[in-house]
Amino acid sequence: xxxxxxxxxxxxxxxxxxxxxxxxxxxxxxxxxxxxxxxxxxxxxxxxxxxxxxxxxxxxxxxxxxxxxxxxxxxxxxxxxxxxxxxxxxxxxxxxxxxxxxxxxxxxxxxxxxxxxxxxxxxxxxxxxxxxxxxxxxxxxxxxxxxxxxxxxxxxxxxxxxxxxxxxxxxxxxxxxxxxxxxxxxxxxxxxxxxxxxxxxxxxxxxxxxxxxxxxxxxxxxxxxxxxxxxxxxxxxxxxxxxxxxxxxxxxxxxxxxx
Amino acid sequence: xxxxxxxxxxxxxxxxxxxxxxxxxxxxxxxxxxxxxxxxxxxxxxxxxxxxxxxxxxxxxxxxxxxxxxxxxxxxxxxxxxxxxxxxxxxxxxxxxxxxxxxxxxxxxxxxxxxxxxxxxxxxxxxxxxxxxxxxxxxxxxxxxxxxxxxxxxxxxxxxxxxxxxxxxxxxxxxxxxxxxxxxxxxxxxxxxxxxxxxxxxxxxxxxxxxxxxxxxxxxxxxxxxxxxxx
Ligand SMILES: Nc1ncnc2c1ncn2[C@@H]1O[C@H](COP(=O)(O)OP(=O)(O)OP(=O)(O)O)[C@@H](O)[C@H]1O
Ligand SMILES: [Mg+2]
Numbered sequence: 098x099x100x101x102x103x104x105x106x107x108x109x110x111x112x113x114x115x116x117x118x119x120x121x122x123x124x125x126x127x128x129x130x131x132x133x134x135x136x137x138x139x140x141x142x143x144x145x146x147x148x149x150x151x152x153x154x155x156x157x158x159x160x161x162x163x164x165x166x167x168x169x170x171x172x173x174x175x176x177x178x179x180x181x182x183x184x185x186x187x188x189x190x191x192x193x194x195x196x197x198x199x200x201x202x203x204x205x206x207x208x209x210x211x212x213x214x215x216x217x218x219x220x221x222x223x224x225x226x227x228x229x230x231x232x233x234x235x236x237x238x239x240x241x242x243x244x245x246x247x248x249x250x251x252x253x254x255x256x257x258x259x260x261x262x263x264x265x266x267x268x269x270x271x272x273x274x275x276x277x278x279x280x281x282x283x284x285x286x287x288x289x290x291x292x293x294x295x296x297x298x299x300x301x302x303x304x305x306x307x308x309x310x311x312x313x314x315x316x317x318x319x320x321x322x323x324x325x326x327x328x329x330x331x332x333x334x335x336x337x338x339x340x341x342x343x344x345x346x347x348x349x350x351x352x353x354x355x356x
Numbered sequence: 357x358x359x360x361x362x363x364x365x366x367x368x369x370x371x372x373x374x375x376x377x378x379x380x381x382x383x384x385x386x387x388x389x390x391x392x393x394x395x396x397x398x399x400x401x402x403x404x405x406x407x408x409x410x411x412x413x414x415x416x417x418x419x420x421x422x423x424x425x426x427x428x429x430x431x432x433x434x435x436x437x438x439x440x441x442x443x444x445x446x447x448x449x450x451x452x453x454x455x456x457x458x459x460x461x462x463x464x465x466x467x468x469x470x471x472x473x474x475x476x477x478x479x480x481x482x483x484x485x486x487x488x489x490x491x492x493x494x495x496x497x498x499x500x501x502x503x504x505x506x507x508x509x510x511x512x513x514x515x516x517x518x519x520x521x522x523x524x525x526x527x528x529x530x531x532x533x534x535x536x537x538x539x540x541x542x543x544x545x546x547x548x549x550x551x552x553x554x555x556x557x558x559x560x561x562x563x564x565x566x567x568x569x570x571x572x573x574x575x576x577x578x579x580x581x582x583x584x585x586x587x
Binding site for chain 1: 482485488489490491492496500503504506507585
């Protein structure tokens, strides 16, 4: 299913796209258990193409856990995550719930530059650029924990972008944004991907998936049940689980029907 | 009773030099001990909260239990260490304010470490994955979490100060309650009560309570001020 993914016509061809060291991203027989519960249950997926891969599926399917496994925050009980050929990859993770320090917005963003060993001036310049990108430059010195939910999410995105990651894991980056901010953030994400960053995007916003994704992985009960080009998966899903999710059926009825 | 109180107030009003000296010593000893306890206990507690290592649970249990260390036992151990025949005897610190600082430091360090560990662990549940994902080394994560909970740590510091300034067992055993040298508020109150100088005991008691209130009020005001700036 995951073999050849054709280029997405919605993205302008970019011959200068640098080779991305995080590709191919291979998840082989991933299993993750929490207590008696098997959350990820033999997940296989090979993401070979650059651009944006959407990871979709019902609540509790294991999308966030999969991102944590890819980032290395969780260790699989079985199976492997292989990122590229094993060379170090700059990665960034935007969590579903933004976690910000009780400090200024700028300091929160600059934190992501700490491991890069940049000069102060360079850090400050990049921080400002990242804040400008998400429309928060005028709030740079405000305490981050006083931001609204949507502002916090944008700030967390700025922190994810500032280190120029090669692999960017986005867990519902626009879940609490207003339409204008959503549009802006989608543009930023598309631009990042065109710049050569591999993006894994978890989203329940199917319009957004259709607008942004090159390929789509459908997760159900901890397994990848479908993986293919966006248009095919979103508009002609092959599996019952994918169809049920995309049609907006409640997953528990879908599972009952599927099993 | 009323007479005693009146006399106490009179002695307070005249700022009896003896009372001032005793109060100053108590304050100095306890604040120094809390400073030492914070310098040792905050990093210790934060690292225990952040780093996973074998035996961590046991250490957490030990820290929590040692919040209840009886002061007089701590005093006794420090006494044995500092006594003439003890390993630290040559330092000649027994029955000096330094010995009292040492004993109170031992008393408050586990308290501060245990409270810090709990406070930092709660913050870690919220921020830990984010900081790990940023690939920050453990000491840096611990530092950032301490920074994040800085306002809550004020409470831990105040608890430590309260324990230090109001304990009597440790300072009595290692300080010896020497008039004009190692006599603190608590040892003086105990002594004056026994001697029957209730007015002085009560005056000292009022000063002790006043000191505790003052330090707490100062910390609360500072904290509120800082929180307003960086909630
Ligand atoms: N540490 C854990 N202990 C126990 N259960 C867990 C743990 N982490 C995740 N789970 C469970 O694993 C399942 C998958 O969680 P996950 O957060 O990956 O879902 P998701 O696909 O991201 O859902 P959503 O769309 O709601 O964000 C859930 O049922 C969740 O309760
Ligand atoms: Mg999720």
